[in-house]
Amino acid sequence: MGEERRSVTMDDGVRIAVTLFFPEGTGPWPVLLEARPYRKDDVTWSQTHDYRRLCHEGGYVVCRADVRGTGSSEGIALDEYTEREHRDWLQLIEWLAAQPWSTGAVGMFGKSYSGFNAIQVAMLRPPALKAIVPIFATDRRYTDDVHYGGGARRGIDFLDYPLSMVAMNALPPVPALAGPDWRERWLERIERTEPWVIRWLEEQTETDYWRHGSLHGRYEDIEAATMIVAGHADGYHNMAFRTFAALRAPKALLFGPWSHMSPSSSMPGPRIDIVRELIRWFDRFLRGLDDGADPPIRIFVRRPTPPAPDLESFRGAWRAEPTWPPERLREQVRPLGSASVAGRRPPRDELEIRGEVGVTGSIWCADDLPFGTPWDQRADEAFSLVYEWPPLDAELEIMGHPRVEVTVRSSVPVAYLSAKLCDVFPDGTSALVTRGILNLTHRDSHEHPEPLEPDRPYTVTVELDATAYVFEPGHRVRLDLAAADFPSSWPPPLPGRLAVEREGSRLVLPVLEGPPPIAEPPTFAPGEPAPAVRKATWRIEDDVLARTRSVVIGHDSEEETEDGTRVSSLGGGRIMVSTTDPGQALAQGRYRYEIAWPEATVRAEATGSLRSDAHAYRLELELVVLQDGREIARRRWEREVPRQLQ
Numbered sequence: 164m165g166e167e168r169r170s171v172t173m174d175d176g177v178r179i180a181v182t183l184f185f186p187e188g189t190g191p192w193p194v195l196l197e198a199r200p201y202r203k204d205d206v207t208w209s210q211t212h213d214y215r216r217l218c219h220e221g222g223y224v225v226c227r228a229d230v231r232g233t234g235s236s237e238g239i240a241l242d243e244y245t246e247r248e249h250r251d252w253l254q255l256i257e258w259l260a261a262q263p264w265s266t267g268a269v270g271m272f273g274k275s276y277s278g279f280n281a282i283q284v285a286m287l288r289p290p291a292l293k294a295i296v297p298i299f300a301t302d303r304r305y306t307d308d309v310h311y312g313g314g315a316r317r318g319i320d321f322l323d324y325p326l327s328m329v330a331m332n333a334l335p336p337v338p339a340l341a342g343p344d345w346r347e348r349w350l351e352r353i354e355r356t357e358p359w360v361i362r363w364l365e366e367q368t369e370t371d372y373w374r375h376g377s378l379h380g381r382y383e384d385i386e387a388a389t390m391i392v393a394g395h396a397d398g399y400h401n402m403a404f405r406t407f408a409a410l411r412a413p414k415a416l417l418f419g420p421w422s423h424m425s426p427s428s429s430m431p432g433p434r435i436d437i438v439r440e441l442i443r444w445f446d447r448f449l450r451g452l453d454d455g456a457d458p459p460i461r462i463f464v465r466r467p468t469p470p471a472p473d474l475e476s477f478r479g480a481w482r483a484e485p486t487w488p489p490e491r492l493r494e495q496v497r498p499l500g501s502a503s504v505a506g507r508r509p510p511r512d513e514l515e516i517r518g519e520v521g522v523t524g525s526i527w528c529a530d531d532l533p534f535g536t537p538w539d540q541r542a543d544e545a546f547s548l549v550y551e552w553p554p555l556d557a558e559l560e561i562m563g564h565p566r567v568e569v570t571v572r573s574s575v576p577v578a579y580l581s582a583k584l585c586d587v588f589p590d591g592t593s594a595l596v597t598r599g600i601l602n603l604t605h606r607d608s609h610e611h612p613e614p615l616e617p618d619r620p621y622t623v624t625v626e627l628d629a630t631a632y633v634f635e636p637g638h639r640v641r642l643d644l645a646a647a648d649f650p651s652s653w654p655p656p657l658p659g660r661l662a663v664e665r666e667g668s669r670l671v672l673p674v675l676e677g678p679p680p681i682a683e684p685p686t687f688a689p690g691e692p693a694p695a696v697r698k699a700t701w702r703i704e705d706d707v708l709a710r711t712r713s714v715v716i717g718h719d720s721e722e723e724t725e726d727g728t729r730v731s732s733l734g735g736g737r738i739m740v741s742t743t744d745p746g747q748a749l750a751q752g753r754y755r756y757e758i759a760w761p762e763a764t765v766r767a768e769a770t771g772s773l774r775s776d777a778h779a780y781r782l783e784l785e786l787v788v789l790q791d792g793r794e795i796a797r798r799r800w801e802r803e804v805p806r807q808l809q
Contacts, residue, residue, distance in 0.1 A: 260291035314605030394421030398528025434690025458483035518654030518745025533701035563673030
């Protein structure tokens with residue numbers, strides 16, 4: 164049967180575009196579904212190789228679907244993960260299960276967006292959905308996604324996903340698949356699709372908007388067998404331990420060293436063949452096969468690695484654990500009063516609230532360059548409170564979520580606290596192990612933030628990101644506290660001062676003591692060779708007279724699909740903050756896609772800026788769409804939204 168492109172009609176008459184990959188033979192076969200808004204037939208066509216492997220090596224029918232209103236699916240894409248989208252996948256799963264070539268057993272899988280909706284659809288318990296594999300996804304959309312983290316708006320991400328979706332959602336259906344009315348459908352799509360980022364800007368606290376599609380607090384809703392795939396350098400790893408611990412369904416955790424790239428090709432590595440792991444999981448729960456169950460938790464434990472923004476691979480080793488939390492897990496408390504204070508400091512442990520601190524930490528979620536990994540932290544430590552403990556005389560292994568419990572006083576009603584756990588090498592290199600940030604107005608609630616009373620002491624907890632790491636003998640544990648984490652997070656609104664009371668404040672480390680209960684380390688088929696680095700720009704610029712600091716990024720790519728379609732993309736821009744007034748910040752960027760088919764060459768380009776002062780965000784977006792070099796549509800949006808204790 165080979166491969167088939169077709170449409171499946173939903174209950175409202177909208178047709179969802181799918182590609183079906185069929186194994187050789189007569190079937191029936193189990194079915195795997197991946198659903199994304201990233202245009203299966205052109206923009207992400209290069210990932211077809213994995214679908215074919217799942218089909219031919221695994222013996223699965225694989226269904227790749229375009230979200231309604233994207234790619235060649237009909238309808239309008241109103242937002243991420245809408246209730247209507249969920250109904251589409253429930254109906255599609257029912258359709259897949261009922262086909263004569265199907266055994267009736269369906270699995271869902273995918274990275275990022277398709278990992279999110281695999282979780283969300285599993286929460287609705289369609290009878291045919293037996294297993295899922297969410298890769299780099301989250302259980303809590305407000306706290307651990309591309310929009311907000313720790314109650315603070317994400318920063319440099321504005322130049323990527325939010326802008327890219329304005330442009331991508333304005334591309335037409337594939338003419339050869341849509342038929343003669345493709346251009347009319349395209350014009351309707353351009354006219355009716357609103358930028359998703361507008362709603363994201365308005366929803367600044369954890370309301371029902373973000374709780375929709377969030378598994379957090381509802382883990383019992385999932386009955387499908389769930390294998391969570393997480394990565395140390397990826398941003399979506401905080402669900403790993405808490406979701407694994409809370410799920411009642413059959414479950415597993417595969418936690419590797421990876422960024423937001425496929426585990427088969429990630430930089431940093433080590434890389435593994437993720438397709439083989441998908442096949443083994445789905446064989447177990449869609450076919451009832453078991454070639455020897457893996458340990459419930461397989462995790463890569465990092466070891467000290469000289470930091471670099473284009474790191475090829477971490478040092479470390481794979482470890483297996485039978486349960487979470489491990490029985491040998493203990494909390495080690497390190498009072499800040501027992502640490503030495505590095506650098507020159509004023510009489511009190513006090514920070515100037517500066518917006519430009521944090522560039523050496525890079526972005527919260529590494530991916531293809533220019534979204535690389537952190538490098539030596541010492542440049543930012545000059546503007547941080549730095550606490551460190553004496554060199555270790557034995558290995559110190561941590562696994563889980565470190566946290567900082569600290570008493571602070573702010574001179575202003577809105578302030579942030581960034582915490583970074585670092586490994587200091589004998590030569591002085593400071594390597595970032597894990598990080599966290601908290602908008603201090605969110606200290607008690609992400610739904611109902613409250614301003615700080617100036618100079619009143621508040622004891623707050625900053626939970627750091629999930630990690631597994633070994634500090635080696637001769638290395639030092641270091642904690643960096645700062646008032647910003649730019650450009651990963653948007654800068655705080657007000658200049659001022661933030662004081663830390665060392666007495667009673669502490670760093671709490673989740674330490675593993677004793678030998679592991681499973682001595683045999685997990686093994687994997689190797690991944691692919693290191694990928695070629697795409698064209699990228701990544702600079703840090705200081706304007707001395709204007710008193711600003713900027714991070715400038717850019718990237719572009721070109722490829723040709725096997726049917727001769729040419730696809731190119733270009734994105735990037737600048738995020739800038741005043742070095743004297745952190746509320747004055749600006750992100751400006753553009754994202755462009757161009758696709759050349761025999762019928763037409765189309766281009767959609769989105770440009771945008773997000774500007775802030777102490778009181779408001781100002782968003783400006785423009786979309787320009789061309790066919791064969793001629794402009795056919797132009798749209799513009801402007802919004803001013805008050806900062807809600809942000």
